[in-house]
Amino acid sequence: MNSKFIIVCVLTTLFLVVRPAMSAAPSCDAVITSFAPCLSYLKNVGSLPSTSCCDNIKVLDQQLPEKQDRKNVCQCIKLAVPVIGTVNNTRVQDVSNSCGSKLYEIPPISPDMNCDNVV
Ligand SMILES: *[C@@H]1O[C@H](CO)[C@@H](O)[C@H](O)[C@H]1NC(C)=O
Numbered sequence: 047m048n049s050k051f052i053i054v055c056v057l058t059t060l061f062l063v064v065r066p067a068m069s070a071a072p073s074c075d076a077v078i079t080s081f082a083p084c085l086s087y088l089k090n091v092g093s094l095p096s097t098s099c100c101d102n103i104k105v106l107d108q109q110l111p112e113k114q115d116r117k118n119v120c121q122c123i124k125l126a127v128p129v130i131g132t133v134n135n136t137r138v139q140d141v142s143n144s145c146g147s148k149l150y151e152i153p154p155i156s157p158d159m160n161c162d163n164v165v
Pocket residue numbers: 090134135136137
């Protein structure tokens with residue numbers, strides 16, 4: 047492994063660890079991490095979202111009192127579509143219900159989802 051690569055890794059790690067929380071709204075990274083345990087359910091695996099998925103959804107829910115924050119989360123998800131891949135949008139719509147959360151409805155996830163419609 048060359049030393050430049052190691053330095054980049056160390057700096058990246060430091061950046062991730064020390065980066066201050068600027069506001070209560072979660073970063074894109076945090077949003078995507080939160081959704082990670084939900085992806086299998088959203089991709090038709092199993093019949094219910096996992097406990098860790100629901101726990102994350104509930105936390106996210108509490109972090110998004112402002113409409114603008116919810117729009118930002120929508121933008122994060124939209125940017126991650128190429129990584130997330132195809133999901134079952136019926137499940138996207140009812141994941142928060144299934145978790146017993148009042149989560150604001152997540153719009154159907156697609157590369158051209160319109161985040162201006164987020165309520
Ligand atoms: C999407 O999920 C719903 C609810 O679980 C299921 O009824 C439906 O068959 C799924 N759709 C596809 C295309 O797999």
